[in-house]
Amino acid sequence: MRRRSSAALVLSAVMLLAGGGVVSGADAAAVKRTAECQGDWLPATPTSEDVMAGQLSFLGLPAVKVGKNVNWRWSPYKNRSWDMVFHSLRWMGRLVADYELNGKESYLRRAREIAKDWVDDNPRGGRNTSPYAWQEHPIALRAPALVCLSKHVGEDWLKKSLAEHGRMLADPKLYEKGHNHGIDQDIALLGIGCRYGRDEWSELAIRRLTETVKLDVDSQGALREQAPRYAIYVHQRLKVAIDNIKACDRAVPTQITKRWNSLETFIAHATQPNGHMVPIGDGGADVRPAGYDAPTQKVKVFGSSGYVFGRSSWKDEKESAFYSIRFGPGLKFHGHEDHLGVTYFAQGRDVLVDVGFHSYENTPYRRWTMSPQAHNVPVVAGAAFRGGTPSKLVKSSTGGNRQSYRLTDRAYGVARTRSVLVNHGDDLMAVLDTAAGKSRISNIWHFDHGLTAAASSGGRVVLRDKDWKATLVQVALPSCRPVSGLKVVRGANSPIQGWVSPAYLKKTPAPAVLSPASADPLLTIVVPGVADPKVRCSGGKVTVETAGDAVSFKATPAGALS
Numbered sequence: 001m002r003r004r005s006s007a008a009l010v011l012s013a014v015m016l017l018a019g020g021g022v023v024s025g026a027d028a029a030a031v032k033r034t035a036e037c038q039g040d041w042l043p044a045t046p047t048s049e050d051v052m053a054g055q056l057s058f059l060g061l062p063a064v065k066v067g068k069n070v071n072w073r074w075s076p077y078k079n080r081s082w083d084m085v086f087h088s089l090r091w092m093g094r095l096v097a098d099y100e101l102n103g104k105e106s107y108l109r110r111a112r113e114i115a116k117d118w119v120d121d122n123p124r125g126g127r128n129t130s131p132y133a134w135q136e137h138p139i140a141l142r143a144p145a146l147v148c149l150s151k152h153v154g155e156d157w158l159k160k161s162l163a164e165h166g167r168m169l170a171d172p173k174l175y176e177k178g179h180n181h182g183i184d185q186d187i188a189l190l191g192i193g194c195r196y197g198r199d200e201w202s203e204l205a206i207r208r209l210t211e212t213v214k215l216d217v218d219s220q221g222a223l224r225e226q227a228p229r230y231a232i233y234v235h236q237r238l239k240v241a242i243d244n245i246k247a248c249d250r251a252v253p254t255q256i257t258k259r260w261n262s263l264e265t266f267i268a269h270a271t272q273p274n275g276h277m278v279p280i281g282d283g284g285a286d287v288r289p290a291g292y293d294a295p296t297q298k299v300k301v302f303g304s305s306g307y308v309f310g311r312s313s314w315k316d317e318k319e320s321a322f323y324s325i326r327f328g329p330g331l332k333f334h335g336h337e338d339h340l341g342v343t344y345f346a347q348g349r350d351v352l353v354d355v356g357f358h359s360y361e362n363t364p365y366r367r368w369t370m371s372p373q374a375h376n377v378p379v380v381a382g383a384a385f386r387g388g389t390p391s392k393l394v395k396s397s398t399g400g401n402r403q404s405y406r407l408t409d410r411a412y413g414v415a416r417t418r419s420v421l422v423n424h425g426d427d428l429m430a431v432l433d434t435a436a437g438k439s440r441i442s443n444i445w446h447f448d449h450g451l452t453a454a455a456s457s458g459g460r461v462v463l464r465d466k467d468w469k470a471t472l473v474q475v476a477l478p479s480c481r482p483v484s485g486l487k488v489v490r491g492a493n494s495p496i497q498g499w500v501s502p503a504y505l506k507k508t509p510a511p512a513v514l515s516p517a518s519a520d521p522l523l524t525i526v527v528p529g530v531a532d533p534k535v536r537c538s539g540g541k542v543t544v545e546t547a548g549d550a551v552s553f554k555a556t557p558a559g560a561l562s
Contacts, residue, residue, distance in 0.1 A: 093145035143188035178215030221262025222305035226335025227281030312424035330388035380412035381517035449510035480537030
C-alpha cells in the first residue's frame with residue numbers, strides 16, 4: 001500500500017542534500033522506504049539486475065540490449081505496446097524501489113542517468129523527440145516513476161520535468177474521460193500535486209476521477225470498456241487511487257469506493273470454472289483473476305453494459321458449465337463486433353470460444369479478431385455489416401437448471417434475432433437464428449483449439465479430443481431437416497478463418513464451423529460429451545439425447561426457445 005505524509009507536500013522537505021541531488025555513500029545503508037516508490041505500479045520484469053545489465057524485456061518478448069546512452073527512438077519490435085512501456089520508465093522506477101530496499105547506490109545512479117537521458121533527449125515538441133514520449137498514456141505511467149525518483153534526486157531538471165508532466169496531465173484536451181487511461185492520468189496528477197503541494201492539481205485529479213469512474217463502471221459494477229479483463233486492471237488501479245487519496249489527507253468520494261467494490265462481482269461472474277476469464281473483447285484467454293470471492297448468484301445479466309454470464313455451479317470445476325452472451329451498446333474502447341455472440345464451457349473444458357486477443361498492432365489478423373467473423377454470431381447473407389450497431393436483450397428466463405434469452409439488432413440493416421437456451425446437468429446449448437423478411441441467415445461457430453473435427457455430414461459436425469467428444473447439430477425450422485453443406489475451416493489465411501489466440505502475440509489453428517445461408521430459421525444444438533446425439537422434432541418440440549437423459553425444449557419458427 002502506498003502512503004504519503006503531509007510533510008511530503010513540499011519539495012524542500014524531501015531533499016536529502018542541501019543542494020538537491022543523490023544521497024551520499026554514508027547514507028546508503030539507511031535509505032528510507034517511501035510510499036511513492038514501494039507500490040504495485042512496479043513491473044515484475046525487467047528486474048533491477050536486468051536493467052543494470054542493459055537487458056530490457058517487456059510483454060514477454062525477448063530481451064533487447066540498450067546502451068548507457070539510450071536511443072529513445074528505438075522500436076525493436078515495431079510494437080506500439082512495447083514502445084509505450086519503454087517510455088513509461090517504470091523499469092527505471094524498479095531501480096529506485098530496490099535501492100530503497102538494498103541501499104545499492106549504483107541502482108540510484110543508473111536510475112538518475114536513465115531519467116536524465118530521457119528528459120534531455122525528449123523535449124516536448126523537439127525535432128528528434130520520440131513520437132511516443134508525450135502521448136497521454138506514457139505520460140500518465142511515467143509520472144509516478146519520476147515522482148518516486150524525486151524522493152532521492154532533488155535536481156532542477158527533474159522538478160521542471162514533473163511540472164511539465166503535471167501541466168500535460170491537467171490539460172482537458174488530453175484527458176481520457178471514462179476510460180482506464182483517464183484513471184492512470186488522475187493517479188499521476190494526484191501524485192505530482194500531492195508531492196509538490198499543488199492543491200489545484202490534486203483536487204482536479206480527484207474530481208475527474210469521480211466522474212470517470214461513474215462513466216467507466218456502471219451501477220451494477222460492469223466495466224463499460226467491453227473487455228472484462230480490463231476490469232481487473234481498473235480494480236487494481238482504483239485501489240492505488242484510493243490509497244493515494246487517503247495518503248494525501250483527502251476524503252475518498254463515496255462513488256469511487258462503491259464502484260471499486262462492485263467491480264469484484266463483475267470480475268467473478270466473467271471468470272470461467274477453469275479460473276480463466278472469458279476472453280471477450282481485448283482480453284487474453286490466459287488471464288487468471290485471483291482473490292475475488294464467488295457471488296451467490298449463478299446467473300447475472302449486466303443489462304446496461306451488455307453481458308450475460310451463467311454457470312451451473314460455483315463449486316465443482318469438472319462438472320460446472322459456463323456460458324456468456326454479448327449485447328448492448330455499440331463498439332467502443334476495447335470491444336469487438338461480437339454482439340449476439342456466445343461462448344460455452346462444459347464438462348471441464350472450453351467448447352465454443354471467442355478467438356481472443358492477439359495484440360493492438362494494426363494487422364489483418366488483428367482486424368479479423370475484431371470482426372463478426374471471429375465470433376460465434378449470426379450473419380445476414382448478402383447484406384453489408386454496419387459496425388457499431390447496438391443490440392438488445394428483449395427477453396430472458398434465468399431460473400433453475402435452464403436459462404433462455406432472446407436478443408435482436410439491425411447490424412445488417414434488417415432485424416436479426418437470436419434465441420439462446422442453455423440446459424445444465426444434461427449439458428446442452430441450443431441457438432435459434434432468424435432474419436426478417438426474405439433475408440437469409442447463416443452463422444459461425446468457433447471451437448477450442450484442442451478439438452479436432454472428426455466428421456462432418458448430415459447437418460452435424462463431431463469434434464473430439466482423445467476420448468472426449470462434442471457434436472454440433474444444425475437443422476432448419478419448421479421442417480427440422482438437417483442443414484447440408486456445413487463447412488469446417490482450420491488455420492485458413494485467405495480469407496482468415498479458423499484461428500484462436502491463446503495468449504498475447506500467439507495464434508494457433510482451431511476448428512471453425514460455417515453454415516450455409518438459409519431462408520429458414522437455423523437451429524444449432526451443441527451437445528458436449530456426445531458423438532452422435534439423436535435429435536427429433538414434433539409439433540414445435542425438439543428432443544435431444546445427451547450424455548445423460550433426453551432433453552426437450554420448444555422451438556418456434558418465429559425465433560423463440562423455451
